[in-house]
Amino acid sequence: MFNRGNIHLWLIGGASFFGFGFVKLATKPVEAAIAQSDSQENSAVVIDIAEAEKLYLRRCGACHSLDAHRIGPRHRGVVGREAGSLADYEYSPALRNAEFVWNEQQLDQWLSNPEALVPGQKMGFRISNGAERNAIIAYLRAQSE
Amino acid sequence: MLNGGKAVLSASAVLALSGAGGALSHAYASSGDASQDVAILNVALALEHEAIGAYQLGAESGLLAKDVLGVAVQFQSHHKAHRDALADAIRAMGGDAVDAKDLSEYASALNAASLSSQTDVLKLAARLELGAANAYLGVIPSFQSQDLAQVSARLAADETMHWTALSSVLGAPLPKNALTFGA
Incomplete structure (x- = not known):
């Protein structure tokens, strides 16, 4: 489904995901870079993964890379990874002892306010813009397939 | 200082970050939890360590023209000043300042071996500076101390200045829209 370097992810909202709808993935190209709909029934959120990668680099790239601990x-x-589970990275004790698996909803909470999700962790960075969180999470999901 | 989870951010900590004789020359006290602020400052310090390492790798690459090298060294000196101020503040608040890694570790994590031109070096620097600007803006809501939040904004301004200068050298377009930093 995903083709690195030229990925388009089509998110269709309608139930409960990211607070506004479930997600359906497709390779259908889209025109909008990052467009967020109103949260009406069957409304759609369209995310261009190429643009989401740029956003990931801008927002997360100071501290994170895909393949290297920084x-x-x-x-x-x-x-899909258990929180705090990479053996060769020095997590905060709070995150090392966390007992959940990262999914889209957990990541959304984390990026909104990491301290609220895991008190005592060490990342203070927050993204208040929901559309940006959605795009970054979609990108991270695409890199986890 | 840290005191049973409650915090008193001393005047010396604020002064460490604001610079001697700076605008934040007043004592500051907070009833919040300073441990989270110290954790955020340590992440920022780790970021500054990496930035210093990245500019060192660029300077030692032999890929930079003399005038560009001068600017890179100047920017590195800014990051060293950030590092020193952050470390002093962390210690003044009773925390332990994180140490820098070996340069070889930064080289590996940043894939420095792939740099083959001045443009490659400048693109890496610009990417890191842009990320740093966003990082400093993104942590502002998490600070218990409003003084530290202001300092974070000042650090973001420095990183933005670096990114703007590097983008100019690279001939990269400036953002068409306003409010592209932070989110």
């Missing part, structure tokens, strides 16, 4: 742990494969 200030923060590597990100490839984070969706």
